[in-house]
Structure formats: C-alpha cells, structure tokens
Amino acid sequence: MPRMLDVSDEVRAEIGDEEADRLLVGEDAPRSYDCTSCRTPGDPENDRTSTVLFVGEETAVLAFAHATCIPSQVVSVSEEQLQGAVRSITGDSPASSGGPAAPQNVAGGQAVLGITSGLILIAGELHPALVVEPTAPIARPGSDGPGDDFLPLLIEQGFIPVTDTSEVPTLLGGWSVLLAAGQLHAVLQPGNDGGGQVAWWQAHQALSVTDGWRNAVNKTQRVLIYAAPVGSIGQQPREDLLRDALDKAAAAGKLVAAAMPLAGTPGA
Incomplete structure (x- = not known):
C-alpha cells in the first residue's frame, strides 16, 4: 500500500x-x-x-x-505546453539533442531567441542557469526603428542589470520555469490583467538538460535567467567559456538577470 x-x-x-x-x-x-x-x-x-x-x-x-x-x-499551463509535456512523459516525442543553444520563437513571433543551459558557480554553489540571447536585434513592439530594445524591455519587466556575476540574481515575482519530465518546456510570465501565466519563451520541442543541471535545480528549486543582446554571448561549448562570456557582457553593461522558481512550486 x-x-x-x-x-x-x-x-x-x-x-x-x-x-x-x-x-x-x-x-x-x-x-x-x-x-x-x-x-x-x-x-x-x-x-x-x-x-x-x-x-x-x-x-x-x-x-x-x-x-x-x-x-x-x-x-x-497552456494546452500546447501540456501536450508537449505529455509527449515527453510518454516518450512519443523525441527530445532535443541539448546542444549549446536552441533558437526558439518568442511568444507572438516577434523574435527568435537562443537558449543555452549551464551551471553557474556562485559562492561555492552550483546554480542551474539559462542564458538567453536573440539571434537579431529586438525592437520595441510598434516601433519600426533599427534599435535594439531587448534589455530595456526586460528591465521594464523586472530583470536587473548585472555588473557582477558572483552575486545571485534576485527573484522575479510572477515568472517561472516549466520543467516537466526532466525537460525544459517554457519560461512563463504573468498574464495580462492578473490572469494566469503565459509563455514568454516556449520550446517547440522539449529541450533536454544534463543530469547535473537537473540535480542542481532539484536542490535549489530556482533557475537563474541571464539575458544579453545579440552578439554578446555566442555559442560557447563549455561552461567555463560561457561564464567568461557572461563576465564580459556584464563588464560591458550588456547583461540582465533574474531568478525564477520552477512552475508549480512555492513562489511561482
């Protein structure tokens, strides 16, 4: 029993x-x-x-x-996210190979983001992290100018500019990371008018993460999200090189971050 x-x-x-x-x-x-x-x-x-x-x-x-x-x-979750989770749980959908970066459409089709998962060492503890970098400049909705408003838009949503990657980013309320069947499905943000969460970024196909990343997120129940404009990070084959790229982006004033709980856990 x-x-x-x-x-x-x-x-x-x-x-x-x-x-x-x-x-x-x-x-x-x-x-x-x-x-x-x-x-x-x-x-x-x-x-x-x-x-x-x-x-x-x-x-x-x-x-x-x-x-x-x-x-x-x-x-x-949305019906589309749920069906993706079901396919992962039942094994009916092949998982992503989990390469260093996976371009995906932002909800609304406004841009394409690259997502890289990795472990970030802060104060002697490994933290699961996702690094978000667009493949092209992102303009403010409704704008037809050539500028890149990716970081200002995120700062308006509550992301904090990073000058020192040795500090853990603060928790961003209302946002969460959807991990189901051990795979990454979406980054969720608050809906309009106090409604339920909606996808800020959603995988077309569930993304695999390493066992070490899963173990770290099961321990912390939080994911650190770092974001930088196009050309700031690049596809880094190793986590030490990824950390170096984050440090350089922070020093150049081109990095924002936030901590997010897993969807369905306290604080989400």
Whole structure:
C-alpha cells in the first residue's frame, strides 16, 4: 500500500475525493514511476511521492514526482505546453539533442531567441542557469526603428542589470520555469490583467538538460535567467567559456538577470 503518497488539498479538489482515495489506497497509484522533475525512478511504497496535476484549457494530466523534488501541486499551463509535456512523459516525442543553444520563437513571433543551459558557480554553489540571447536585434513592439530594445524591455519587466556575476540574481515575482519530465518546456510570465501565466519563451520541442543541471535545480528549486543582446554571448561549448562570456557582457553593461522558481512550486 503506497502510504508515502501525498495528494494535496489542491489536487484533491481537482480530481475529486473518490479518485484521491483510490490513489491513497493504491488502486490507481503506479507501482513505480519516473519522477516528472528529475526523471529518476521512484517507488510510492518506499519513496515520499507527490501527485502533480498539470491542467490545461481542455486536458489534465496527473504525474508523479519525488516529494523532495516538487510538492503535490496543481500546475496551470497552456494546452500546447501540456501536450508537449505529455509527449515527453510518454516518450512519443523525441527530445532535443541539448546542444549549446536552441533558437526558439518568442511568444507572438516577434523574435527568435537562443537558449543555452549551464551551471553557474556562485559562492561555492552550483546554480542551474539559462542564458538567453536573440539571434537579431529586438525592437520595441510598434516601433519600426533599427534599435535594439531587448534589455530595456526586460528591465521594464523586472530583470536587473548585472555588473557582477558572483552575486545571485534576485527573484522575479510572477515568472517561472516549466520543467516537466526532466525537460525544459517554457519560461512563463504573468498574464495580462492578473490572469494566469503565459509563455514568454516556449520550446517547440522539449529541450533536454544534463543530469547535473537537473540535480542542481532539484536542490535549489530556482533557475537563474541571464539575458544579453545579440552578439554578446555566442555559442560557447563549455561552461567555463560561457561564464567568461557572461563576465564580459556584464563588464560591458550588456547583461540582465533574474531568478525564477520552477512552475508549480512555492513562489511561482
């Protein structure tokens, strides 16, 4: 009997008392699972296990995770994000090769961003990070000028200019990073008029991250997001070279950053 399974009140309210009770007595609980966060095996009879309900506009999917990775939560996502997460969980969609950078469309199709994942060492601790760099200058919406407003637009959203990469960026409220089935799906920002979160950046195909990156994010429950204008970072094949590029961008006044929690965790 899976006595170590946790069904939060929030999840129970969504799935109903009958289904929640069946899970708790073991009727509908899996004998084993791959943690939806770290992708390592779990056993609800021996491991403290959380139920995580991903809810889209039309679909809901119940997943399982180590309680040490993510608490039992309801995670609201767009239907497109949910279907992408389902494909990753079921293995129906091949993951990205996880190369150094992956250009993706910004929501609204206004620009193309390159996303690089890596570990950043700050005060002796490894932090999971994403480095965002457009492939071309980004103009302010409605502007037809040749300027690059990428950093000013992010600063207006709450990102902080970075002059020293040895300091952990401050937490940006309302933003979060969607990691499902151990893969990166989206960076979420607050919706308009107090609505739910919407995708600021969304992967067309789930992006793989390294085991070390997943282990670090499971420990910190936060991701550091660094952003720089086109031509500031480049595709760096090693994390030490990526850190050097970040240091140079910061020294040149071309780097902003923010810390974001994982979607579905406290603070998201």
